[in-house]
Amino acid sequence: MPDWSYRTLFRPLLFAMPSRTARAVTLGAMGALSRLPGGTLLIKTLGHMDRYRDLESDRLGGLRTGYPVGLGGPVDAHGQAPAALAQFGFGYVEVGPVTPEPIAGGGPIVLDAEREELHYPVRHESDGIEAVLARERANAGKRRQPLLFRLRHMPQSDSRRAAAEVSGMVERTKELADGVILDTFDERWTEEEWFAAAEETIGAARRMLGEGAPVFVYVPLDMPDDRLESLLARRRERGRLDDGLVIGDTIRAGDLYAVGRSGLAPTRRKLRLIREYDAACPVIATGGVHEPAEAVTLVREGADYVQLHSGLVFAGPGLPKRINEAILHDAMRGKKPPEPETFWQGWGWMFLLGIGMIVGGVIAFLIAATTVVLPYDEAYLGAHRHELHEGNGNVLPFMSHDRITLAGTMVSIGILYAQFARHGLRRRLHWTKTALLVSGIVGFSSFFLYLGYGYFDPLHALAAAVLLPMFMLAMRREADDPPRTPANLRSDRLWRRAQWGQLMLVSLGFALALGGGVISIVGITHVFVPQDIDYIGATAEELSRINPRLVPLIAHDRAGFGGALLSDALALLAAALWGVRQGERWLWWTLLVGGLPGFAAGFGVHAAIGYGDFVHLLPAYFAFALFVAGLVLLYPYMTKPVPASEE
Structure with missing residues (x-):
C-alpha cells in the first residue's frame, strides 16, 4: 500500500x-x-x-x-x-x-x-x-x-x-x-x-x-x-x-x-x-x-x-x-558528488541503444506508411503486395496498423532508454538500472515471439544482434549512488496532488503491461480479436485461403507489437513507481515526450485506415486519459525544485 x-x-x-x-x-x-x-x-x-x-x-x-x-x-x-x-x-x-x-x-x-x-x-x-x-x-x-x-x-x-x-x-x-x-x-x-x-x-x-x-x-x-x-x-x-x-x-x-x-x-x-x-x-x-x-x-x-x-x-x-x-x-549536503560515469563506461551504450530504437522506429514507420511489407516479407509469402490487396483490400491497411503502432512504441522505448541512460545511469541511480534491466530482458526475449508461427524476421534478428551487445555493456556497471536532488520534506498540498498523479501513471504502467501481455498472447494464439475480423471482413481461415502464410506474417507483427508494448510499459511503470521525486524535471519531460509517439501512432493510424471501432479503441482512450491526468497532476511537483528554505 x-x-x-x-x-x-x-x-x-x-x-x-x-x-x-x-x-x-x-x-x-x-x-x-x-x-x-x-x-x-x-x-x-x-x-x-x-x-x-x-x-x-x-x-x-x-x-x-x-x-x-x-x-x-x-x-x-x-x-x-x-x-x-x-x-x-x-x-x-x-x-x-x-x-x-x-x-x-x-x-x-x-x-x-x-x-x-x-x-x-x-x-x-x-x-x-x-x-x-x-x-x-x-x-x-x-x-x-x-x-x-x-x-x-x-x-x-x-x-x-x-x-x-x-x-x-x-x-x-x-x-x-x-x-x-x-x-x-x-x-x-x-x-x-x-x-x-x-x-x-x-x-x-x-x-x-x-x-x-x-x-x-x-x-x-x-x-x-x-x-x-x-x-x-x-x-x-x-x-x-x-x-x-x-x-x-x-x-x-x-x-x-x-x-x-x-x-x-x-x-x-x-x-x-x-x-x-x-x-x-x-x-x-x-x-x-x-x-x-x-x-x-x-x-x-x-x-x-x-x-x-x-x-x-x-x-x-x-x-x-x-x-x-x-x-x-x-x-x-556539502559533500562533493562523485564524478558522473563517462560515456563509454556504461551509460553511453544504453544511450546509443535508445537512439538506435528511435532510428529503427522511424524507419519502421516510413515503411509501414508506404509499402507496408518488405521484400523478404513478399519472399516469405511468395506473393507481391498487390496480390494481397486484390485478395482482400483491408489486409495491407490492417498490417500497416500493426506496424505503425509498433514503430511508435519503438520510438517511445528509445526515448525512455536514452533519457534513463543520460540522467540515470550516468549518475548511477539504482532505479534506472533496474528499470532498464527488466524492460530490456523482456524486450529482447520478445524476439522469440516472432517465431510463434514459424516466421523468422531477418531485420528484427539483425537489430537484436546489434543492440543486444550494447545492452549487455550498459548493464555491466554498478548503479547504487543516491539521488542528488533535494528530497521532499512536506506532506503538503503539492505532494498530496502528486500522489494522485503518481497513481494515474502507475495505473497506466500496469494497464499497458497487461495490454502488451494480452496482445502477445493473442498474437501467438488466436491472432485476431472480433473487432479485427469485422474490420478486415474475413476470418483467419479465409485469409489463409488467400495465402497460407499470411496469418503467420500477421501473427508475427501482433506478437512483436505486444512484446514491445510490454517492454515499454515496464520502463514506464518503473519510472512511475520509483522515479517520481520532487524537482526531477527531466523525468517529467521524458515521460511526456516518450509517451506521445506511441499514442500519436496508435490514434493516427486508426484514423488513417478507418478502423475506428469504439470498443477496440476504448483501452487506448482510457490509457491516454491516465497519461494526461498523471502528467498534469505531477507537473508542479516534478518541475519545480524543492524551495531553498526547506533544503
Missing part, C-alpha cells in the same frame, strides 16, 4: 472505519499478501527502498542498522504483518510494550484527523508476555532488522515488584531480543524508588543478555523535566549504565493518551535537555514525526534514530522511505 494508493484511495476508506477495525484490516491484508508466493517481493518492489552506506549506523548500542528509522511497537501491536512492514525501510523494530500479563485496550482508539492524533484508552495496551513470545517465535526469520523489546511492569506494581517483573521478562525474551528498552518510570513512585528500580533492571539485563545486546532506558514524553534532569545528572555522576535513551511519544490527554503531531515540541525539548548533559548518548526520538522535515529536524538536533507510530497512519506507509531519503540528502 504505497502512498500513491494509501493517500488517494485507502486512507479515506480506512478513516471512515473504527480505528481498531481499520488497523486490523490494513495489517491483515498486508500480512496475507506477504504470505503469498512472491508477496513480499511485490511489497518490496512497489516501495523499492534502496540501501545506502551513508545511512548505515551502529549507534543502536552497537547493533548494525541499515536505516535511521525504527518501527514503533503499537503500529503492529498483534504481529499481523511483520514480513510486509520489514520492506518499508525500517532499520529496527520495537516489540511492545510487553507486560507480564495482558492489558486490554478497554475502548476504541479515537482518531483526530484534523490535529493528526490518536487517542488510546490506556497507555500500555499489551497482549502479555506469553502471547508476544509465541508470536515472535512464529515470526522469526520474517524480518532481518534488529528487535528491541520494550518491557513494562503491570500498572499497580510497586517499584520492587516492578523491577522483578521487568527483570523476569528480560530473562524470557533474551532468546529473541537483540536488545531491550526498559520502560520502568512510574509517576506514582518517588524519585529514589524509580532510580532503584531502573538500576536493578539495567543490572539484570546486563547479566542476562551479555555483551552485544544493548539496554536502553525509556523516557516517557510527559515525564517532568525535573525528573529527567535528575536522571541525566545521576547518569553523569555514576557513569552511564545504559546504552542510550528512548524518548517516548505518549502524552496524557484527560482520560485518554494522545500520540501524534503535538508530540514533536516536547520531544525536541527533551532531546535538547539530554544533549546538554550527554552529547554522545545514543538517543531514539519517537514523538510527532509525521513528515520528513520533522525527522530531519530531530536528527539535526541530536537524535540518532527516529521511530514512527502515528506518522504512518496520517502520512502513509511511504514515510520511512521519504525520511531515509531526506536524512540521506541532509547528510550529503
Whole structure:
C-alpha cells in the first residue's frame, strides 16, 4: 500500500472505519499478501527502498542498522504483518510494550484527523508476555532488522515488584531480543524508588543478555523535566549504565493518551535537555514525526534514530522511505558528488541503444506508411503486395496498423532508454538500472515471439544482434549512488496532488503491461480479436485461403507489437513507481515526450485506415486519459525544485 494508493484511495476508506477495525484490516491484508508466493517481493518492489552506506549506523548500542528509522511497537501491536512492514525501510523494530500479563485496550482508539492524533484508552495496551513470545517465535526469520523489546511492569506494581517483573521478562525474551528498552518510570513512585528500580533492571539485563545486546532506558514524553534532569545528572555522576535513551511519544490527554503531531515540541525539548548533559548518548526520538522535515529536524538536533507510530497512519506507509531519503540528502549536503560515469563506461551504450530504437522506429514507420511489407516479407509469402490487396483490400491497411503502432512504441522505448541512460545511469541511480534491466530482458526475449508461427524476421534478428551487445555493456556497471536532488520534506498540498498523479501513471504502467501481455498472447494464439475480423471482413481461415502464410506474417507483427508494448510499459511503470521525486524535471519531460509517439501512432493510424471501432479503441482512450491526468497532476511537483528554505 504505497502512498500513491494509501493517500488517494485507502486512507479515506480506512478513516471512515473504527480505528481498531481499520488497523486490523490494513495489517491483515498486508500480512496475507506477504504470505503469498512472491508477496513480499511485490511489497518490496512497489516501495523499492534502496540501501545506502551513508545511512548505515551502529549507534543502536552497537547493533548494525541499515536505516535511521525504527518501527514503533503499537503500529503492529498483534504481529499481523511483520514480513510486509520489514520492506518499508525500517532499520529496527520495537516489540511492545510487553507486560507480564495482558492489558486490554478497554475502548476504541479515537482518531483526530484534523490535529493528526490518536487517542488510546490506556497507555500500555499489551497482549502479555506469553502471547508476544509465541508470536515472535512464529515470526522469526520474517524480518532481518534488529528487535528491541520494550518491557513494562503491570500498572499497580510497586517499584520492587516492578523491577522483578521487568527483570523476569528480560530473562524470557533474551532468546529473541537483540536488545531491550526498559520502560520502568512510574509517576506514582518517588524519585529514589524509580532510580532503584531502573538500576536493578539495567543490572539484570546486563547479566542476562551479555555483551552485544544493548539496554536502553525509556523516557516517557510527559515525564517532568525535573525528573529527567535528575536522571541525566545521576547518569553523569555514576557513569552511564545504559546504552542510550528512548524518548517516548505518549502524552496524557484527560482520560485518554494522545500520540501524534503535538508530540514533536516536547520531544525536541527533551532531546535538547539530554544533549546538554550527554552529547554522545545514543538517543531514539519517537514523538510527532509525521513528515520528513520533522525527522530531519530531530536528527539535526541530536537524535540518532527516529521511530514512527502515528506518522504512518496520517502520512502513509511511504514515510520511512521519504525520511531515509531526506536524512540521506541532509547528510550529503556539502559533500562533493562523485564524478558522473563517462560515456563509454556504461551509460553511453544504453544511450546509443535508445537512439538506435528511435532510428529503427522511424524507419519502421516510413515503411509501414508506404509499402507496408518488405521484400523478404513478399519472399516469405511468395506473393507481391498487390496480390494481397486484390485478395482482400483491408489486409495491407490492417498490417500497416500493426506496424505503425509498433514503430511508435519503438520510438517511445528509445526515448525512455536514452533519457534513463543520460540522467540515470550516468549518475548511477539504482532505479534506472533496474528499470532498464527488466524492460530490456523482456524486450529482447520478445524476439522469440516472432517465431510463434514459424516466421523468422531477418531485420528484427539483425537489430537484436546489434543492440543486444550494447545492452549487455550498459548493464555491466554498478548503479547504487543516491539521488542528488533535494528530497521532499512536506506532506503538503503539492505532494498530496502528486500522489494522485503518481497513481494515474502507475495505473497506466500496469494497464499497458497487461495490454502488451494480452496482445502477445493473442498474437501467438488466436491472432485476431472480433473487432479485427469485422474490420478486415474475413476470418483467419479465409485469409489463409488467400495465402497460407499470411496469418503467420500477421501473427508475427501482433506478437512483436505486444512484446514491445510490454517492454515499454515496464520502463514506464518503473519510472512511475520509483522515479517520481520532487524537482526531477527531466523525468517529467521524458515521460511526456516518450509517451506521445506511441499514442500519436496508435490514434493516427486508426484514423488513417478507418478502423475506428469504439470498443477496440476504448483501452487506448482510457490509457491516454491516465497519461494526461498523471502528467498534469505531477507537473508542479516534478518541475519545480524543492524551495531553498526547506533544503
